[in-house]
């Protein structure tokens with residue numbers, strides 16, 4: 001239609017209507033539906049650097065970054081070249097290929113506790129498989145997780161989960177059997193007394209505690225201690241408590257891995273958490289390690305990983321696991337993630353934090369910015385957020401107004417108050433200036449309840 005205004009969103013509207021007829025709620029992952037902020041999600045046509053372009057020709061500065069993987073920005077030329085080159089040599093072999101070895105070596109060289117690693121196709125698969133190894137190693141069934149932590153849509157881990165489960169205020173998920181739910185115990189995040197009491201009573205039944213190394217799926221809620229130097233860090237406390245009872249600690253770094261720092265959150269927490277070394281037994285990864293292609297990984301102590309088939313009794317497999325395009329994208333991403341890159345990401349992150357805080361303060365909007373390394377999020381609440389209950393107490397209405405004003409001004413934020421904001425090495429000064437221009441108006445919109 002030659003009379004159509006190219007920026008009115010008509011094509012996205014039309015696609016969303018078509019999508020809802022053939023795809024549940026029109027999306028393949030819940031938060032994309034804009035359910036908690038309202039409105040029609042722009043359908044994306046292309047992306048480059050820090051920018052997204054939708055099918056209606058509207059351009060946005062992207063602060064979602066595909067929820068983490070696009071740490072070098074979109075369509076990074078070296079990553080795209082590596083994928084093209086790999087594609088020319090075949091898309092999938094179902095047989096060992098060199099990229100798998102190099103990618104495992106790269107992860108192991110960065111993350112001390114990982115001695116052995118297996119690649120899967122998503123973060124969900126990584127946490128699901130890590131639980132299976134932990135249960136096999138201990139001969140126990142019970143898994144302990146924290147309210148507000150999200151570990152993918154694994155049956156056993158959906159209780160009081162973050163991310164989309166938090167966005168839509170769901171207590172868990174239908175379709176999870178009662179026996180599965182019984183084997184999961186949920187504890188408030190950071191509650192050392194509750195963990196001590198639970199282990200005193202049921203320690204002999206517990207296979208593992210799983211925690212996000214720094215929770216970022218209820219917004220960013222860094223673990224207490226450790227980083228701030230006030231005694232034993234929460235993750236180290238979990239490791240010690242679990243180990244004393246013969247249980248394992250799994251730290252989930254799907255989101256924080258290779259983002260919070262070069263060595264993930266462990267690089268921040270593991271080195272300075274009290275006096276002495278500590279380590280999780282198993283760790284999970286995803287997002288950044290696939291450079292935007294579908295990859296996850298789990299790894300840790302060699303003796304535990306040796307339990308996997310065919311060498312051991314724990315079955316785990318994947319037709320596309322270790323896919324050559326995915327490992328090429330991951331390796332080309334790692335090749336660019338040096339100290340310089342993390343400095344750039346850190347700089348963009350802290351500049352943005354300051355800009356947002358200044359704009360919200362000027363408009364009188366209650367808020368708190370919380371960080372875990374270079375990762376951050378903004379809560380629409382005036383008190384620190386330490387637990388999922390705190391996170392749920394924020395003003396999601398103010399966030400929705402802020403979100404839409406930013407979107408109208410060309411800045412694409414996570415469409416949920418419970419998510420981290422993602423910057424990349426492509427978020428340069430010019431990009432940050434565009435965000436700075438959008439902020440005062442959006443802060444005013446947030447203030448106008």
Ligand code: PMP
Pocket residue numbers: 067121122123124125127150151152153163212217252253254255256286287296
């Ligand atoms: N664990 C964490 C900490 C995550 O943030 C996510 C995804 N946001 C997952 C697991 C699940 O990863 P995926 O969506 O790739 O299954």
